[in-house]
Amino acid sequence: MIISLARVITFGLQNFWRNIGLSLTTITVLVLTLLSVNILFVVNITTNRAVSAVNDQVDVSIYFRPDVQLDEAREVEAFVKSFSDVVETTLKAPDVVLAEFIKQHEREPAVIASIKELDKNPLPAVLVIKSGNPAMYRTIVEALDVPEYKLLIESKTFDNHSLVIDKINVITTRVTYLATGLTGVFGLIAFLIIFNAIRVAIYSQREEISITKLVGASNWFIRGPFLFSGLLYVVLSFGITSVLVYFGLRVLDPYIAVLFDNAFSLQQQFMAHALKLMSIQFGVVLLLVAVSSALAMRRHLRV
Amino acid sequence: MIKFKNVSKVYTPDSVGVKNIYLDVQPGEFVCVVGASGSGKTTLAKLMFAEERPTEGAIHIGDWDITHISQREIPELRRQIGVVFQDFKLLPKKTVFENVAFALQVAGAASKRIRKVVPELLDVVGLKDKGERYPFQLSGGEQQRVVVARALAHQPKIIVADEPTGNLDALNTKEVIDIFKQINEFGTTVILVTHNREIVNSLKRRVVTLDKGEIINDVEKGRYHI
Structure with a gap:
């Protein structure tokens, strides 16, 4: 053989x-x-x-009203987390947002001076949401339009990279x-x-x-x-x-x-x-x- | 050894190879099959080594019914029947030694055995000193002797030679026929298909005569009668 x-x-x-x-x-x-x-x-x-x-660069930022307490913001965060496609949420307290703002504009003395002129922090808490599926952002944003949360939210930014x-x-x-x-x-x-x-x-x-x-x-x-x-x-x-x-x-x-x-x-x-x-x-x-x-x-x- | 029982080979209704053949060849016999061109001699030979299949009847080689032999079994049959043709069918790019060795190689023989057997076979056909030559360096008679040596490689019980001297002159014809006689003396059955009157008459062996595909004469020690 x-x-x-x-x-x-x-x-x-x-x-x-x-x-x-x-x-x-x-x-x-x-x-x-x-x-x-x-x-x-x-x-x-x-x-x-x-x-x-x-996709990694896409996220949604929820800006709360200035009078919203951090606990209320956390409630919104918990609601957002319940969506299965949400991979990460970051709730930034007003002082964190302010610190980031100052750092971001440290080379703009006029902006920094204006902020310091104010008695209190004008920047609200912010919730940053990241989803594994970009198509979900619209759903999340629409879900936050219910009256319960709508009153707490000042604005929502959605950088649409879908194009x-x-x-x-x-x-x-x-x-x-x-x-x-x-x-x-x-x-x-x-x-x-x-x-x-x-x-x-x-x-x-x-x-x-x-x-x-x-x-x-x-x-x-x-x-x-x-x-x-x-x-x-x-x-x-x-x-x-x-x-x-x-x-x-x-x-x-x-x-x-x-x-x-x-x-x-x-x-x-x-x-x-x-x-x-x-x-x-x-x-x-x-x-x-x-x-x-x-x-x-x-x-x-x-x- | 070879038994044909009412064998017919019909290609088309107008083209009949052989018909109603009854033939019984005993072990060790030397049989000449003669007949005019188109009488069915080659068809008869091809039926023996399953190059053709009968359309009717039964063929036995020894105890083996090869009437409906399968493709798988044909190689085994061909190792038991040595075949010699008029046109030699040698491999031109192989030497004499390699041509004879080829038959053993395809059967899976060990190289050691090949080196031992091939010179012996070349000795039998008188070509011991020409093993390194190529077919084109040999005469027709020598080429046919190489074919005979190759046909003997498997030590077959039967040799079927279809017009083996058709391309040879008288001297080479005699040499080749002498080899067949010698092989037959060792006990091998030889079926010689020929239309050479001198060969048949000089051999004084059994002669089977075909005409239009039918056996018209079968004589124990016959002569060429057509």
Whole structure:
């Protein structure tokens, strides 16, 4: 069995080498297919990160009336916390708000002087709300419009970043469609090329195949070398793609990191999902090659 | 050893390979199958090593009913029947040694055994010193002898030779036929498909004559009668 396997591998390598032009074309198309899948992944994680970065900057500030007591403000805070999508609330007492205001305007003496002119702190308590889901802000703001809380609230500021998020989503969707389309096209081309590569290999060796059959070779011994050539396509294309992606990410990483204030590494993200991503890609290409090789052999290699 | 029981091979209603063949070949026999072109000789030979399947009747090789032999079983049958063709069917990019070794390689024989057996086989066919040559460096007769050596690689009980001397001159023809006679003397059954009158008459062995797919004559020590 081991001897036969070794011979199947040897004959498979011969097949690969004898049709080297076709073998290289097949591998190139498979590499392009795999690269487009990787681009899809890069686009996905980068845009997800971009959306999340924008989301992080969105919050709602509730400004209470000056006469509202801190306990009343805490009651509002407890109500807001009951929303499942609310991830963080910060209730700032009037003196904290004042301290922040002074710090913020420390280079504006006129503003500071005006504040100091006043007998008492003019700034009310503020409740800052952060939600994991930007779509929830509107709901929260509307929920605070009930008479019970409306009387306590002076104003609400809602920095609406939804336009930016929508734009990111639109771009992401379009790029995803494009990359998916490219993956499909390359996949189809790869399928046809592998089918043709196996067909040509069978055709160019038809005499040898007929002799192999005549001298008593088993069916798997005849098919084995073609399957091995197919496996070689998978392994080589996968290996080349992995190297290209690795070095591509190394080059790209600093440029992407700058966009996110060095708080995000594409390479690290990629490595974190590498096993899953590579297993899926290897599996898909293996399936692609197996199906196209099997079809080519079924149609052209009668054993 | 070989039994055909009312075997017919019909390609289309207008094209009949063989029909109503009854044939019983004993172990160790040397049988010449003769007939004009298109008489069904090659079809008969192909039925023996399952290159063709009968449309009717039953074929037995030894105790093995190969009438409906499966694809999976064919390699096993072909290792028991050595086949020799008129057009040699040698691998041009392999040496004489490698061509003979190929039959053993595909059957999973160990390299050590191959190195031992192949020179012995080349010795039998008188090509011991030409193992490193390529087929194009050999004469037609020598090429056919390589094919015979390859056919013997699995030590088959039966050799089926379809017009093995069709491309050879008289001298090479005699050499190849002598090898078949020698193989037969070792106990191997030989089925020789030919239309060469001189060979058949000189052999003085059993002669089965086909005409339009049917056996019209089967003589124990016959001559060529067409």
